[in-house]
Amino acid sequence: xxxxxxxxxxxxxxxxxxxxxxxxxxxxxxxxxxxxxxxxxxxxxxxxxxxxxxxxxxxxxxxxxxxxxxxxxxxxxxxxxxxxxxxxxxxxxxxxxxxxxxxxxxxxxxxxxxxxxxxxxxxxxxxxxxxxxxxxxxxxxxxxxxxxxxxxxxxxxxxxxxxxxxxxxxxxxxxxxxxxxxxxxxxxxxxxxxxxxxxxxxxxxxxxxxxxxxxxxxxxxxxxxxxxxxxxxxxxxxxxxxxxxxxxxxxxxxxxxxxxxxxxxxxxxxxxxxxxxxxxxxxxxxxxxxxxxxxxxxxxxxxxxxxxxxxxxxxxxxxxxxxxxxxxxxxxxxxxxxxxxxxxxxxxxxxxxxxxxxxxxxxxxxxxxxxxxxxxxxxxxxxxxxxxxxxxxxxxxxxxxxxxxxxxxxxxxxxxxxxxxxxxxxxxxxxxxxxxxxxxxxxxxxxxxxxxxxxxxxxxxxxxxxxxxxxxxxxxxxxxxxxxxxxxxxxxxxxxxxxxxxxxxxxxxxxxxxxxxxxxxxxxxxxxxxxxxxxxxxxxxxxxxxxxxxxxxxxxxxxxxxxxxxxxxxxxxxxxxxxxxxxxxxxxxxxxxxxxxxxxxxxxxxxxxxxxxxxxxxxxxxxxxxxxxxxxxxxxxxxxxxxxxxxxxxxxxxxxxxxxxxxxxxxxxxxxxxxxxxxxxxxxxxx
Numbered sequence: 001x002x003x004x005x006x007x008x009x010x011x012x013x014x015x016x017x018x019x020x021x022x023x024x025x026x027x028x029x030x031x032x033x034x035x036x037x038x039x040x041x042x043x044x045x046x047x048x049x050x051x052x053x054x055x056x057x058x059x060x061x062x063x064x065x066x067x068x069x070x071x072x073x074x075x076x077x078x079x080x081x082x083x084x085x086x087x088x089x090x091x092x093x094x095x096x097x098x099x100x101x102x103x104x105x106x107x108x109x110x111x112x113x114x115x116x117x118x119x120x121x122x123x124x125x126x127x128x129x130x131x132x133x134x135x136x137x138x139x140x141x142x143x144x145x146x147x148x149x150x151x152x153x154x155x156x157x158x159x160x161x162x163x164x165x166x167x168x169x170x171x172x173x174x175x176x177x178x179x180x181x182x183x184x185x186x187x188x189x190x191x192x193x194x195x196x197x198x199x200x201x202x203x204x205x206x207x208x209x210x211x212x213x214x215x216x217x218x219x220x221x222x223x224x225x226x227x228x229x230x231x232x233x234x235x236x237x238x239x240x241x242x243x244x245x246x247x248x249x250x251x252x253x254x255x256x257x258x259x260x261x262x263x264x265x266x267x268x269x270x271x272x273x274x275x276x277x278x279x280x281x282x283x284x285x286x287x288x289x290x291x292x293x294x295x296x297x298x299x300x301x302x303x304x305x306x307x308x309x310x311x312x313x314x315x316x317x318x319x320x321x322x323x324x325x326x327x328x329x330x331x332x333x334x335x336x337x338x339x340x341x342x343x344x345x346x347x348x349x350x351x352x353x354x355x356x357x358x359x360x361x362x363x364x365x366x367x368x369x370x371x372x373x374x375x376x377x378x379x380x381x382x383x384x385x386x387x388x389x390x391x392x393x394x395x396x397x398x399x400x401x402x403x404x405x406x407x408x409x410x411x412x413x414x415x416x417x418x419x420x421x422x423x424x425x426x427x428x429x430x431x432x433x434x435x436x437x438x439x440x441x442x443x444x445x446x447x448x449x450x451x452x453x454x455x456x457x458x459x460x461x462x463x464x465x466x467x468x469x470x471x472x473x474x475x476x477x478x479x480x481x482x483x484x485x486x487x488x489x490x491x492x493x494x495x496x497x498x499x500x501x502x503x504x505x506x507x508x509x510x511x512x513x514x515x516x517x518x519x520x521x522x523x524x525x526x527x528x529x530x531x532x533x534x535x536x537x538x539x540x541x542x543x544x545x546x547x548x549x550x551x552x553x554x555x556x557x558x559x560x561x562x563x564x565x566x567x568x569x570x571x572x573x574x575x576x577x578x579x580x581x582x583x584x585x586x587x588x589x590x591x592x593x594x595x596x597x598x599x600x601x602x603x604x605x606x607x608x609x610x611x612x613x614x615x616x617x618x619x620x621x622x623x624x625x626x627x628x629x630x631x632x633x634x635x636x637x638x639x640x641x642x643x644x645x646x647x648x649x650x651x652x653x654x655x656x657x658x659x660x661x662x663x664x665x666x667x668x669x670x671x672x673x674x675x676x677x678x679x680x681x682x683x684x685x686x687x
Contacts, residue, residue: 011035011042016287018252019043022050025245025279025381026252027230027272029314030637032301035599036254040226041073041251047224048078057092058222058244060100062229062657064508064563066596070228078357093222097237098566101200108207108214116557117438120565124423125444126196127152133184144177153185156200158234160205168656191472192442197566198236205240214393219247226520229596231256234266238642242278248278257311261630263593269310290316290636292598294323297635297642300567300668305632307667308625328641328665334399334606337647338406339674341392342604344643345586346413348601350385365664387413389600391587393634395612398652399605400588407586408414417589422564426524426534432566433479433514434557437498441471453523455487494518507548507556511541592633604631606661631664643676 001046008016015035018028019042030036040059048054061067061076070092078091080203095103102120109116121129130153131146156166170179189195195203207526208215225245227233230253242321245251253275260269276282290298298318305311327344331337349367392403400416407414421427429452432445440446441465450465451457461484477485494517515521515538524535548556587599591612606612613627635642 001048001443008042009409010048011039012289014285014287014289015042018287019046021249021252021283022047023250025275025282026256027219027275027279027282027284028252028258029284029286030312031314032256032259032633033290034287034316035289035291036228036287037070037073040228040252040254041070041077042352044224044226047075048092049078052224054078054092054219056091057226057472058100058224058226059092059226060241061094062096062099062232063596064096064099064567066228067094067099069133070094089095096538097240098197098200099562100240101204102362102562102566104204104207104218104230105195105200107116111211111214112203112207113190114195115193115439117193119192119201119435119439119442119445120562121189121194121196121444122423123197128444129188130185133181133188136184137180139177139181142179147180153182154198154329155195155266157161157202158236158240160202161208162202179310181294188443191441192443193439193535196221201236201240205243207235207544208240208243214475215243216247218244223248224250225252227251227253229259230533231268231269231272232262233256233271233479234268236266238484249281251279254506258308258314258629259595259632259633261595261626263626273310288314288316290318291320292639293636294320294640294647294670296323296325297638300326300642300672301632301635302627304664304667305633306507310625310626311681324641324666327641328673329643329645330661331645331647331678333647333649334402334651335406337605337645338402340645341605341643342406342412342605342673343402344411344676345387345390345601346410348390348641349386376564385584387584387586389596391589391594391599391601391637392603392605393589393591393594393637394605395591395614395630396509396606397590403588403605407588413585415583415587416589417584417593421474421540422567422571424534426520426537427564429520429542430511430538431561433498434510434561435494437502437559438554438558440492440495443471449518450491453519455491457484457487457491468583479674502554502557507545507560508542510557510628513546516541529559533569548615594637595633598637598639600639601641601643602634603643603645605645606635606650607644607662607665608650610657610659611650612662613664628664631662644673645676 008019009018012035018026018039021043028036028039030039044057044059047057059070060072072090077090093100093103105112105114105118106116109118123323127146128149130150131141134141134144134146134149163179163186166175166182167179170176189199208218222244225241227241232255241251242252253272254557255272257272258270258656260267260272263269278283295303295318298316298320303316329337329340331340379418394400394403404414404416406412422431429449432448435442436445436449446465447462450462461480464475464477464480465471465488466478467473468477469475470477477488480488497512498514499519501510505513520538521535524531527534545560548560551559552554591604604612612631613624644658644665646665648659650659652658
């Protein structure tokens with residue numbers, strides 16, 4: 001076995017102190033780039049070295065990507081430390097909050113009146129069901145936005161509010177409408193044996209809170225609880241964490257108040273600020289050494305965030321070099337800004353490819369042949385994977401249009417983070433067959449696939465099916481035309497065969513079977529180029545399913561469906577990386593989506609008053625502080641180079657707006673900034 005000295009090698013004093021802490025509550029305040037995942041990993045490994053059984057350890061984070069990284073690091077360290085832990089089932093339980101909720105609910109499904117194969121509704125499914133509920137109570141979805149009502153319900157559930165509690169304080173017109181819709185929505189989900197994202201946390205936490213015996217089971221199961229990104233927890237997640245650890249108080253939370261940027265979805269800053277009050281004997285450790293950014297980038301971040309009042313005092317430092325100054329570009333408009341970003345990227349690519357016969361030429365206006373030649377030859381500079389280390393960040397999604405157009409214009413490969421693989425129609429159709437096979441009560445999935453591919457089963461027939469005794473109704477299907485009745489029975493026969501396949505075959509083989517048996521392959525194979533691309537995406541789903549093939553008795557498909565339902569924006573990048581390691585393309589994303597990521601080069605665009613900080617975020621001091629935290633998160637994504645830009649004019653909703661530069665720019669001392677001037681408005685021509 002590796003000694004403590006060897007095991008802790010590479011940790012700084014504070015990281016080592018956190019890793020060696022064993023019993024009692026621990027708060028690790030970890031600044032951006034301070035090695036928090038490394039610290040948690042070593043702490044968990046140290047617990048195992050000291051005799052704690054791996055099964056007694058729980059680690060919870062927010063994204064599948066973060067959970068996967070932590071799990072792999074823990075397994076790597078266990079092997080490196082020769083701890084003799086070999087079986088997958090004997091490693092610590094590492095998951096997201098939602099996956100943890102699913103685990104608890106599936107183990108106790110019968111108590112909750114669910115079956116093990118309950119359907120998890122994604123955002124679009126939930127919104128569609130809310131829309132149906134609105135219609136059922138006689139309201140027009142055009143007048144009352146289903147998405148807005150869904151968000152209100154979601155926010156309330158995040159506060160651990162139940163329907164009965166909400167109904168008791170629904171006094172104004174909108175609250176009463178929400179209560180009506182919420183009530184119908186819950187009944188529909190119950191009938192379909194389905195839960196939405198918020199239910200996964202709400203119901204699991206309610207079960208832990210109200211059932212002492214079950215709570216005791218999980219408290220004994222996990223004696224050591226670790227919560228990552230604690231500043232992002234909402235009321236339900238906070239309560240779940242507290243209930244799981246209340247018996248022995250061995251709770252370790254890691255977070256940074258300066259990176260709390262999700263209050264709009266319920267994240268409560270007070271959870272981390274009040275940790276010492278919740279756990280009076282807590283040990284507090286500050287991780288302030290940053291391993292990611294240059295001194296210049298870090299100094300700018302520290303100066304900007306110090307203006308916030310709702311934060312524990314800390315000052316990040318680094319032993320990295322001074323680095324280059326932060327580039328600042330004043331653009332005429334959004335197109336000029338996008339051109340600057342594109343040409344700067346080409347400059348970065350060029351400087352990263354020494355030895356190439358590249359000549360920079362300043363041209364005022366280029367003719368089409370020159371541009372074509374430029375675009376054709378520029379790809380020779382993209383062979384060293386430099387693009388995967390570049391990110392363009394923006395405050396609002398609409399900003400991506402001009403930036404995407406510039407990337408296309410200059411022939412620069414790019415990915416827009418947020419286009420989820422699992423949200424593609426063909427993928428949702430395939431997964432709907434799997435869910436419907438396991439859960440015939442999932443009416444949304446049945447509705448989606450019963451006539452895809454076309455079987456001649458219309459809306460009238462579908463309504464009769466849903467009103468029949470098959471779904472607990474009083475209707476009778478006997479009066480259906482014989483041909484239609486045969487088609488319906490054949491459809492349900494397909495689902496039965498898929499279910500049988502799920503129970504006896506590997507996940508990847510099940511996907512192939514579904515595509516063949518359902519008729520999807522035949523339907524798409526005879527279509528146009530777009531249909532062929534859809535078929536390729538389904539094949540990619542089968543490839544992805546290979547990683548679940550080691551799970552037996554239907555667990556592979558079950559886990560695939562669970563992961564697909566809970567996939568986040570960041571997981572779309574993870575899927576691309578699994579398909580092709582380190583995709584050589586620029587990443588375009590909102591600042592919110594960038595949290596937890598890091599890049600060698602970062603462009604923060606649209607730094608204008610009203611856009612970033614965003615208009616309407618200064619009603620309360622806390623709101624204004626969150627915008628500043630958001631900028632701090634953006635700045636600290638950069639490792640080596642950081643570029644800031646703003647436009648004097650920007651077209652928003654068809655109107656040309658005159659802008660003042662963001663206050664965040666003026667917060668950064670002038671000696672840390674370098675103006676990007678006319679010299680940057682050049683086009684690179686590869687001769």
